[in-house]
Amino acid sequence: MSTTIPFNRPVTVGKEFTYIQKTIENMDLSGDGAITKKCHSLLEDILKVPKVLLTTSCTHALEMAALLLDMQPGDEVIVPSFTFVSTINAFALRGVRPIFIDIRPDTLNLDESKLEKLITPQTKAIVPVHYAGVGCEMETIMDIGSQYGIPVVEDNAHGLFAKYKGKYLGTFGCLATQSFHETKNFTCGEGGALLINDPHYVERAEIIREKGTNRSRFYRGQVDKYTWVDIGSSYLPSGILAAFLYAQIEARQQIQTKRQEIWEYYYNNLQDWAQEQGVRLPIVPAECEQAYHMFYLLMPSLEKRQALIEHLREQKINSVFHYLPLHLSQMGRKFGGAEGDCPVTESVSDRLLRLPFYNDLTQEDQARVVAAIKDFYTGV
Secondary structure, eight states: OOOOBOSOOOOOOSSHHHHHHHHHHTTOOSSSSHHHHHHHHHHHHHHTOSEEEEESOHHHHHHHHHHHTTOOTTOEEEEESSSOTHHHHHHHTTTOEEEEEOBOTTTOSBOGGGTGGGOOTTEEEEOOBOGGGOOOOHHHHHHHHHHHTOOBEEEOTTOTTOEETTEETTSSSSEEEEEOOTTSSSOSSSOEEEEEOSGGGHHHHHHHHBTTBOHHHHHTTSSSSOOBOSOOOBOOOOHHHHHHHHHHHHTHHHHHHHHHHHHHHHHHHHHHHHHHHTOBOOOOOTTEEOOOOOOEEEOSSHHHHHHHHHHHHHTTBOOBOOOOOGGGSHHHHHTTOOTTSSHHHHHHHHHEEEOOOOTTOOHHHHHHHHHHHHTOOOOO
């Protein structure tokens, strides 16, 4: 009897346990020790950003961004409705009102053509989300942000090491955030990072991350004692998490090569079926080098999407939908969201289905997934 194919599962790549053991032996446990600094340096070197700070989650990295930008009650932030709730919550916690923007029908990223008309004197940030690790139209977004003097914060939870026009995602905005949740290409179970592209935010970011103290300056010998100097919280991940993550980032080429193979297998083997059945596969513009974070199908209708999920479940294959429109959520409606505000988001949310995708997904299991999908008739 065939085993169940999960939608996702975290996978070790070889040195995680070695680094964890060494971290424990060195009692490098509480965060910002040697292994954490190695993670910072490795990411800074690869991405060529002034400063990277690991955090306990991407959510916390976003919260730090809101603090660094001095978000106040009454401010506004422009953010896609088609995203995870953390993208908005981090700013709502500061009393900021989300202004929901619709997505493009091709990449499912923030629709830059709708951006300028949503800007008001209260707009204090634009937060593009690189959906599925495919870059937003950052040239236009950055131009608009620059024209109006509005900071851009990239939510790059899906897109580490992906590029837009040859430049790494997460290196365009003044700040950017990463996720190392167990569903991501590179994981430590739960974790994140703040990428600081504008150096003037670095010192305050260290303070906010250290509970509002200047502890980092103390450890560098810049002050003889540390004290409370600003608001902040505890955003440092443990050394054990950093050790696990370091092994994953070290093996980035191996991981990304495998994920590319998985993505291309789905695409090549489902292309003809999708065309016949009125199903749309992911679109990656020529200027984007994607992260191979996920593979999705856009079904003709909600009913067909749900029927395919059930069809796959019957064959022991777990597939899932994705974001519900945040502007139509209970909280979103409190901020003024209403049906019809983001029509592409509303349509895509009903029809999108994600296929099993993880770092050791075998071609044999992929063939099972593809065969099961081809057994499904959409009726188009």
